[in-house]
Amino acid sequence: MRSLYVRYFLFLLVTLSCSVSGFAKKIQVCHDCSIISIKQAIQQAEEGDTIVVKQGTYYENEILIDKSLTLLSEDASVDGQDKGEIFIVKADDVTIDGFTIVNVGTSYIKDFAAIRIRESKNFAVRNNIIRNLFFGIYLEKSKDGIVENNKIYGKAKNEFNSGNGIQLWYSNNVIIKSNYVEKVRDGIYLEFSNYCQIEDNVSQYNVRYGLHFMFSNHDVVKNCKYIHNGAGVAIMFSKYMTMTDNLFEDNWGSAAYGVLLKEVNDTEINYNTFKGNTTAINIEGSNRVTYLHNDFIGNGWAINSNGANYHNIVNYNNFSNNSFDLVYRGPLNHNNFDSNYWSGYTGYDLNKDGIGDVPYRPIKLFSYIVNKTPESIILLRSLFIDIIDFSEKVSPIFTPDNLVDNTPITKYIKHDKDR
Amino acid sequence: MLKILKYSFYDLIRSRWSYIYLLFYLLLGIVLLFLNSDIGKAIITLMNVIIVLVPLISTIFGVMYYYDSREFTELLLALPLKRSTIFFGQYLGVALSLSMSLIIGLGIPFLFYGLLASGVIINFLLLIVTGVFLTFIFSAFSYCIGLKNENKIKGFGYSILLWLFLAIIYDGVLLTVLIVFGEYPLENITLIGTILNPIDLSRILILLRLDISALLGYTGAVFKSFFGNGVGSIISFFILLLWVVFPLFLLRKFAKRKDF
Numbered sequence: 036m037r038s039l040y041v042r043y044f045l046f047l048l049v050t051l052s053c054s055v056s057g058f059a060k061k062i063q064v065c066h067d068c069s070i071i072s073i074k075q076a077i078q079q080a081e082e083g084d085t086i087v088v089k090q091g092t093y094y095e096n097e098i099l100i101d102k103s104l105t106l107l108s109e110d111a112s113v114d115g116q117d118k119g120e121i122f123i124v125k126a127d128d129v130t131i132d133g134f135t136i137v138n139v140g141t142s143y144i145k146d147f148a149a150i151r152i153r154e155s156k157n158f159a160v161r162n163n164i165i166r167n168l169f170f171g172i173y174l175e176k177s178k179d180g181i182v183e184n185n186k187i188y189g190k191a192k193n194e195f196n197s198g199n200g201i202q203l204w205y206s207n208n209v210i211i212k213s214n215y216v217e218k219v220r221d222g223i224y225l226e227f228s229n230y231c232q233i234e235d236n237v238s239q240y241n242v243r244y245g246l247h248f249m250f251s252n253h254d255v256v257k258n259c260k261y262i263h264n265g266a267g268v269a270i271m272f273s274k275y276m277t278m279t280d281n282l283f284e285d286n287w288g289s290a291a292y293g294v295l296l297k298e299v300n301d302t303e304i305n306y307n308t309f310k311g312n313t314t315a316i317n318i319e320g321s322n323r324v325t326y327l328h329n330d331f332i333g334n335g336w337a338i339n340s341n342g343a344n345y346h347n348i349v350n351y352n353n354f355s356n357n358s359f360d361l362v363y364r365g366p367l368n369h370n371n372f373d374s375n376y377w378s379g380y381t382g383y384d385l386n387k388d389g390i391g392d393v394p395y396r397p398i399k400l401f402s403y404i405v406n407k408t409p410e411s412i413i414l415l416r417s418l419f420i421d422i423i424d425f426s427e428k429v430s431p432i433f434t435p436d437n438l439v440d441n442t443p444i445t446k447y448i449k450h451d452k453d454r
Numbered sequence: 455m456l457k458i459l460k461y462s463f464y465d466l467i468r469s470r471w472s473y474i475y476l477l478f479y480l481l482l483g484i485v486l487l488f489l490n491s492d493i494g495k496a497i498i499t500l501m502n503v504i505i506v507l508v509p510l511i512s513t514i515f516g517v518m519y520y521y522d523s524r525e526f527t528e529l530l531l532a533l534p535l536k537r538s539t540i541f542f543g544q545y546l547g548v549a550l551s552l553s554m555s556l557i558i559g560l561g562i563p564f565l566f567y568g569l570l571a572s573g574v575i576i577n578f579l580l581l582i583v584t585g586v587f588l589t590f591i592f593s594a595f596s597y598c599i600g601l602k603n604e605n606k607i608k609g610f611g612y613s614i615l616l617w618l619f620l621a622i623i624y625d626g627v628l629l630t631v632l633i634v635f636g637e638y639p640l641e642n643i644t645l646i647g648t649i650l651n652p653i654d655l656s657r658i659l660i661l662l663r664l665d666i667s668a669l670l671g672y673t674g675a676v677f678k679s680f681f682g683n684g685v686g687s688i689i690s691f692f693i694l695l696l697w698v699v700f701p702l703f704l705l706r707k708f709a710k711r712k713d714f
Contacts, residue, residue, distance in 0.1 A: 205619050287670045313671040335668030358668035408636045409672050410644045419625035
């Protein structure tokens with residue numbers, strides 16, 4: 036009788052424990068545990084399990100995650116010993132959270148990444164710190180995921196032997212939020228990736244671009260900071276993009292831009308701040324782009340329009356103390372430069388409606404001279420240059436005479452920041 | 455020398471012209487700040503003023519004072535004093551009083567406007583320092599011109615010409631050279647060209663702070679190393695110092711040879 040009870044009890048225990056493990060098991064990895072490597076833990080885990088990696092350094096690479104797992108780290112760091120990729124995800128619903136990942140190998144044939152997510156859905160990469168990397172987080176044909184709060188510290192010096200911080204390739208609907216990337220080739224790079232949201236990221240001291248789009252449409256960039264990059268944001272061959280409330284600062288150099296647009300159509304660039312960049316916006320072959328309520332403060336060149344740009348709208352922006360407000364090539368092509376504030380405006384406003392009574396010509400003759408003989412930049416703000424600029428303003432010969440702001444705003448425009 | 459300096463200085467401080475000069479700067483500063491809500495923009499306008507007007511006023515004022523105090527100078531020459539002492543003393547008196555007008559005249563309105571709280575204080579100080587340098591350089595030049603020319607009209611003519619040449623014509627010639635010889639590497643020539651003109655040199659010094667982002671847009675290696683790190687500023691300051699010494703050397707030479 037008694038043995039029957041025991042048997043019954045045991046049966047209950049077994050079924051219970053089975054059902055629990057079927058639900059979600061927690062596997063611990065640490066140096067003194069029965070499982071001492073992440074790979075081993077993944078092998079033993081089943082779909083939906085959580086692997087908790089305890090404090091310590093784990094020398095592992097090519098960690099393949101082919102089940103839906105949650106990997107949590109408690110101060111664990113993974114050292115790839117420069118041998119190649121570290122985490123490779125090939126399953127849906129995978130979370131990688133809180134790891135310090137160091138020493139990704141460098142290869143000129145393969146793009147080794149600290150975390151690679153391949154053909155997966157609903158992934159989350161959070162709170163990781165990646166150092167000494169080739170590529171940081173590489174999303175490949177994946178979608179509906181989030182990359183959040185990661186910090187990536189590269190040491191890139193040249194473009195040709197460095198990788199990107201966060202790279203998306205054919206990955207749609209990804210949220211990239213609150214990440215910090217420094218000193219890599221491109222901070223964040225999107226190729227063929229649509230409907231992505233890029234928010235609150237900081238990208239600085241990157242060798243090439245802070246954020247780079249290629250053939251990507253319908254992406255949103257919001258509240259990001261791009262400081263001291265080769266170019267803040269480069270958008271190429273893309274459509275229907277939105278960029279708002281970003282800061283572009285001190286992107287210095289002979290080919291350094293706040294924003295570089297090449298063949299970009301139907302895009303909105305509003306409420307951004309451009310401060311102290313060599314060129315704030317460089318535009319080439321871009322149509323129907325609107326630039327509203329941006330601040331251009333103390334840049335070398337605020338807008339450099341390189342031709343083949345049609346139907347662009349530049350309204351309600353502040354152009355304050357830039358060395359050159361506008362450089363323009365070719366005919367006007369239905370581009371509109373009305374209703375901006377120009378700190379160089381010297382006209383008057385008799386009826387006091389805040390709109391200057393005399394149209395403003397934002398193009399200086401000297402910008403043409405600098406374009407032809409770059410050394411002459413050293414004569415910037417010289418009295419002689421002011422005199423020739425003035426005479427050109429009075430009777431334009433070299434600059435397109437229909438490129439004017441017909442309704443220049445006389446006071447610095449206060450944008451509605453909490454709209 | 456100190457006594458002569460003191461005398462000249464007090465003499466100038468009591469003179470009408472110093473007050474006019476001071477008042478002019480005071481007004482300029484107030485108007486600039488009143489018209490521009492933006493202190494950064496005011497500083498850029500101020501830069502143009504300093505680079506153009508300070509040399510002009512210094513030369514004219516210096517020559518004027520030299521001719522004005524001629525009788526006093528002759529009196530001093532009769533005393534057992536070294537010539538260089540007399541002229542250096544007078545020159546320093548002029549330069550110092552002009553610098554003081556500049557500093558006070560521009561300093562007061564900007565201080566009241568909240569210069570200390572704004573982030574442009576370094577730019578402002580740089581402007582003032584360059585202004586003082588230019589005052590010293592150009593009043594020395596004006597004294598040289600005065601010593602060389604007995605004829606007042608000629609003296610004034612030469613000093614205006616000097617200003618016109620260095621402030622405007624020089625840049626025109628430089629630009630023409632750059633455009634005409636555009637196909638040759640011109641970086642070094644451009645840099646040397648600017649160094650040889652104190653007005654251009656002070657302009658570069660200010661540009662290095664205000665327009666560094668534009669200057670770095672140029673690709674050349676020489677420019678880059680000159681503009682890129684602190685080297686450019688240090689070299690410019692050093693050469694500006696040389697520019698103060700050079701006319702003083704001339705002044706000494708002229709004063710020695712001059713037959714009164």
